[in-house]
Amino acid sequence: MAYQELINGESNGIHRGKINSQTSELYSLKLEASQVLVKGNTVNFTPTLPFDPVTKSYVDELFVGWETVYNPQAIAADVFARGSHTGVQATSTITETSLARFVSTAQITNWNQKEDGIGVKNTAFNKNFGTIVGAVSEGNHTHTKTDIGLGNVDNTADDDKAVSTPQQAEIDLRVPYLNADPIIFNPQLTPPAYYEGKIFYDDATKGLALYTDIPDVTWNLGQETLVRIINKTGATIPNGSAVKPTGVDALSTLPTVALALADTFFNALVAGIATHDIVDNAEGFITVQGRVNDVDLNGYSPGVTLFLSDTIPGGYTITRPLIATQIGGVLVTGANGALQLEIENNVTLPPVFGYIYGVPTYAAISSSYQNFTEYDNEVSINAVVDVTAGTIEVPNSGWYRATASISLLTNSLTSARYVSIQIWDVTDSEEHGVYVVTIARSTEESSRSFSFPTELEAGHEYIVRYKSDEIFTIFTVTNLSFDLESIAIA
Secondary structure, eight states, X not given: OOOOOOOTTSOHHHHHHHHHHHHHHHHHTOOOGGGSOOTTOOSXXXXXXTTOSOOHHHHHHHHHHHHHHHOTTOOTTOOOOTTTOOOOOOGGGOOOBTTBOOOOHHHHHHHHTSOSXXXXXXXXXXXXXXXXXXOXXXXXXXXXXXXXXXXXXXXXXXXXXXXXXXXXXXXXHHSOOBOSSSBOOOEESSOOOOOTTOEEEETTTTEEEEEOSSTTOEEXXXXXXXXXXXXXXXXXXXXXXXXXXXXXXXXXXXXXXXXXXXXXXXXXOOOEEXXXXXXXXXXXXXXXXXXXXXXXXXXXXXXXEEEEOSSSTTOXXXXXXXXXXXXXXXXXXXXXXXXXXXXXXXXXXXXXXXXXXXXXXXXXXOSSOEEOBOOSEEEEESSEEETTTTEEEOSSOEEEEEEEEEEEEEOOOSSOEEEEEEEEETTTTEEEEEEEEEEOTTOOEEEEEEEEEEEEOTTOEEEEEEEOSSOOSOEEEEEEEEEEEEXXXX
C-alpha cells in the first residue's frame, strides 16, 4: 500500500483526493466475515494459509494503518465514518487562510438560499416599476407627475416662468409700473418698511420721500434740504439741536459741527438742525431748510417764532436774545413736534421808528402830569403815530430807545426851577422813564434833550407828559420832539 501524507497547506480538494485514493485501497484489502473469527460467524472455516484465520494482532495492525492514512495528526478523539468522512476536528489543529476558513452550518444554509443569477428575477435593474406596490411592469408603462410626487411642478420654459407673490411685491416697490412716459407712485398712507435708497410717495407730506443710509432719517425731496456732517465734539448731538459750523474733517472731508449758543456772534451762527441723534465720530444729517419733524417742542405754541437760546446749547427760546439768531416757526407742538426751519443769523429786523415834533398843545404847568398833544409833524416806520393824540404805538415787543427834546421859555426867578418830562405807557398806565430839566435862576430860555433805552410792549401807546412843583408865570414850549426807535425786538 502506498501512503500519501496529508499536508496542512494543501487545499481541501487535494486532501479529499488523497483520502479517497487510500480509502479505496484499504477497502479492497478488507476481509469478508467468513474469513474472520467472530462471535456471530456460523460458517465453518478451514485455514489454508499460515495467517488464517484473522487474529487480533492483524486487526490491530490494520486499524493503525487506517488511522495513519485518514488521521495523519493522530487525533484520537476523532471518530471517522468511511463513507461520509464526518467528524469533529479541533480548531487548534487547523490554520485558517484567505482560501481556507471555518464555515458554520447556518452560513452554509444562507449561501444555499442565494440566487444563482440576478438576470432571472424581476428587479429594479432589469424591469420598470409599476404603479401598484409590490408589482413591476414590463417596460411599456407610463407615469404621471402626480405618481412620483411632482404634482406641483410646472415644466415651463425659463422665458415663460412667472414670479412668486413676494417677488412681485418687491418688484412693484423697486420698479414702479410705467404709464406712458410718467412714473406713477402709489401714495403710501403708512411709510413702507425701511430699505436704504427706497423712494416712495409719502401721503402725509404729499411728496417723494427717500430712505437714507440712516434708518431714522427720511429725506422729503423738494421740501427740505439736508447736509451730511460728522460729529467730532466728543459727545452725542441730540436730535433737534441747533448746531454751528466748526470746520472740515480731514479724513471724511465732511463739515464738522457743534452745539450753537447765542452767547457770542460766532457761537450764534447756526448751520442747521440735527435730524437725529448723532453720536461722537459718526456721520449724520442736519436740516438747513424746510420742515423738521420729531422735535421736542413741548411748551411752545403753534405759530410762535423760535430763537437760538443764549443759555441752553443747541436749545430754543421765544424771547429774542441780544444776539439774535432766528431758527423758525413752530408748526406742531408737543414732544414730537414739527418746526418750519427759516434760519437767519444775527437778525437785523426791520426798524421800528415813530417820530412826532413841532409846537404841541398843552395846559398851564402844575404839580400833576399833563399830556403834550397836537404836534405839527410825524414820521412813521413800522409804527403807528397819532400827532393829534400825541402817541406812538409799537408793533413788536422789545427794547427801544426813547428820545425827547424840549425848548422852554420861562420867567426869571431868584432860584433854580425843575420841570419833569416823562415817557408814559397809556395802555398800562406805567412810567417808562423820566428826565428832570433843571432851569437855572434868572434863566428865561432853556433847551434840553435826553435819551434812554426802555423795554416796550407791542400794541401799547406811549406819550410824553410834563409837570413841575414850581408855578411859572411864563411857561412856553417853543419846540418838542418825541420818538421811539427799535434796538432789539422780537
